[in-house]
Amino acid sequence: MENNNKKSRRDFIRSGTRLSILLTLGAVGGIAAKHLTAEKYVWQIDPFKCTQCGRCATSCVMTPSAVKCIHAFNLCGYCDLCGGYLKPDANKRSTAAEDQLCPTAAIARKFIEEPYFEYVINEDLCIGCAKCVKGCTSFGNGSLHLQIIHKRCLNCNECSIARLCPSQAISRVKASKAYNVKGSFTKDSKV
Amino acid sequence: MKCKLMLDRYLQMKNWIKITLVFAFLMFNLAGMAQKQRFPKPEFGTGYSQPTPVTPEPRALALEYTDVVVLLIVLSLASWFAIRKRSRKGLLWLSVFTLLYFGFYRNGCICSIGSIQNVSLTLFDPGYAISITTLLFFLLPLIFTLYFGRTFCAGACPLGAMQDLLIIKPLSLPEWLRKTLGVIPYLYLTFAILFAATGTDFIICRYDPFVGIFRMDAEFHMVVLGIAFILMGMFVARPYCRFLCPYGVLLNWMSRFSKYHLSITPAACIQCKLCSDSCPFDAIDYPTDEKQSKNTKWGVNRFLVYALLIPLWIFIGGFAGSKAHTWISKANPTVYLAELLLSKPEVRNDQKNLDVQAFLSSGKSLETLVKEATVIRQKFYSGGWIAGGFIGLVIGMTLLGQVVYRKKNDYQPHKGNCFSCGRCMNFCPVKK
Incomplete structure (x- = not known):
């Protein structure tokens, strides 16, 4: 009991x-x-905040990084002397490897008509080092810029690049507007 | 000597002028760019069609909800296998599925362990929106554990599954070692919450030893850590779960008060001792030795002393935490940068320091940065008191637990530490 x-x-x-x-x-x-929130959030780069420090290439948990260069063709000047494609001290304007800024030769230069050239990024080769972005932003229109490609991004709980980004350019954005492609995304349209 | 100094100063000034000029030039250019492009897009004569940049969509929201449904199913199945069906085999196959789905397919992310940080961040930072999926991943296993014991650990956790499947020859650890190492998860939980709540870092995710294996890609030191844990886990069963997992702390609390819990024997225990060797986690409590618990008077005194010491432990912990807050807060990048700029102004000229250069070019004033850093440091101060006090409480309670004797007649799983893996059920000779 x-x-x-x-x-x-x-x-x-x-x-x-x-x-x-x-x-x-x-x-x-x-x-x-x-x-x-019922909305899904993903990580994305604000191209206007990005300072092309190069950490996107090294800090992503993926190798190669899920950050790739995106070409906003609408903004491109189709220059022959491309600041994003050619090294500043390039010998000539050609597709020779020693003249290219891109360390992996991920940019394909194609002649369109005199004197215009088209530049297309090969996403599989791109490592997101932002060398071309720096060149294009400082000498050209800034049509080349970095974006997180969501097919490759694992959407980590805390983006390891965002933690190290010196200019706080990476933040969570709504999955319905998962990309900040320059042209449609402008400096003023920031959320 | 003086001449050299003058020269130095002149050169420095020249440098500054140069930098200012470059800045002015850049600002001018930027202002111009906002209006129109430097090189306007050409009008093509030939029929050139312009490609569009490829932007693949992220994983659909519906799939995230599928994860929650899968978790719910796995949790229900694990509880059913552990309590009703009493099937070790079922739990084993369930953990294989979990390892494949939540581990290798979902790359170990989303996981309940990491969700602690999202929940703490959203509690302290109203600006942080938490997704339904994350909140459910945090709450569902806790609720299940509150009713059925730690079946989450047995079947639904990919980290647990990985370690459980790789146990080869588990060694029994002495009790003092288990109790001492058992404090580490509390420390880890405390720091994880402190860092998440102050918006500093998600350390659970960053130092997850197995996530690198799940995604087959990690930094070198994380690979080393992961392999070390796996090798260790062959002999010390589930080392992460027992001596590190911060979510395990919460599950432990829940499980102690669980309504139903896996039992070793389906009927009455016949005290055959067979199960005692089956548990790789030393989670089976033996019947108490009557001779050992005779000396009660001394025990009561000790209990009282230890209980009265707890407030002291809390105070010591809180005091230490508040004293350490300056040092701990350096983990926050804003605090770190502000401190660096204040203590070493010459770092402004270091072109290689990306953080400093990015800050300088952002146009944000040092004052604003310092103000932000002060607010964060203040959070660390109050957080330091709470976190330290909590650690003190844990130490006090652990010591108190050493002098509490609870009479046990049978071989029983320790409800807090048992992972409900079901190994002991197979060893029990009593069937029905």
Whole structure:
């Protein structure tokens, strides 16, 4: 009899504690629910904040990085003397490897008509080092810029590049507007 | 000597003028660019069609909800296998599935362990929106554990599954070592919450030893850590779960009060001792030795002393935490940068320091940065008191736990530490 009493008392304490834990969890959930979002968020680069430091190539958990160069063709001047394609001290304007800025030769230069050239990024070769972006932004229109390619991005809980980005250019954006491609995305349209 | 100094100063000034000029030039150019492009897009005579940049869409939201459904199913199955079906085999195959799905297919992310940080961040930073998926991944395993024990660890955690499947020859660790190492998860949890709540870092994700294996890609030191844990796990079963996992702390609490819990025997224990060797995690409590618990008077005194010491432990912990806050807060990049710029102004000329250069070119004033850093450091100060106090409480409670004797008649799983893996059930000779 005494044993039974003891047992029921222990059960009572246990179920009481369980209930209070449940209430605590409910409270935590409730407070968190205030900031709940049904929208999916993904990481993306603001090309206007990016300072082309080169960490995107080295800090991503993926090798090669999920950050790639994107070409906003609408903004391109189709220059022969391309600041994003050619090294500043290039011998001649050609496709020779020693003249190219890109370390992996991921940019294909194609003649369109005199004197215009088209520049297309080979995403598989691009490592996201931003060398071309720097060249294009400082000498050209800035049509080349970095973006996180969501087919490759694992959408880590905390983006390891965002943590190290010196200009806080990487932030979470709504998945419905997953890219900040220059042209449609302007400096003023920032969220 | 003086001449040289003058020269130096002149050169420095010249440098500054140069930098200012370059800045002015850049600003001018930027202002111009906003209006029109430097090189306007040409009108093509030939029929050139312009390509569009390829922007593949991210993983669909529906698939994220699928993950929640899969988690719910796996949790239910694990609980059913552990409590009703009493099937070790079922749990084993379930953990294989979890390893493949949440581990190798989902790359170990999303996971309940990491969700602690998202929840803490959203509690302290109203600007941070938490997704439904993350909140459910945090809450569902806790609720399940509150009712069925740590079946999450047995079947639904990819990290646990990985370690569980690689146990080869588990060694039994002495109790003092288990108790001492058992404090580490509390420390890890405390720091993870502190760093997440101050918006500093997600350390659980960053130092997850197995995520590199899941995605087959990691930094060198993380690969070393992952392999070390796997090798260790062959002999010390589930080292991460027992001595590191911060989510395990929460699950431990939940499981202690769980309504149902896996039992070793389906009927009455016949005290055959067979199960005692089956548990690789030393999570089976033995029946108490009557002779050992005779000396009660001394035990009561010790209990009282240890209980009265707890407030002292809390104070010591809190005090230490608040004293250490300056040092801990340096983990925050904003605080670090502000401190660096204040203590070493010459770092402004270091072209190789990307953080400093990016800050200087951002046009943000040092004052604003310092103000931001002060706010963050203040958070670390109050956080240091709370975190330190909590660690003190944990130490006090661990010591108190050493002097509490609870009478046990049978071989029982320790409800807090048992992962509900079901190995012991196979060893029990009592069937029905």
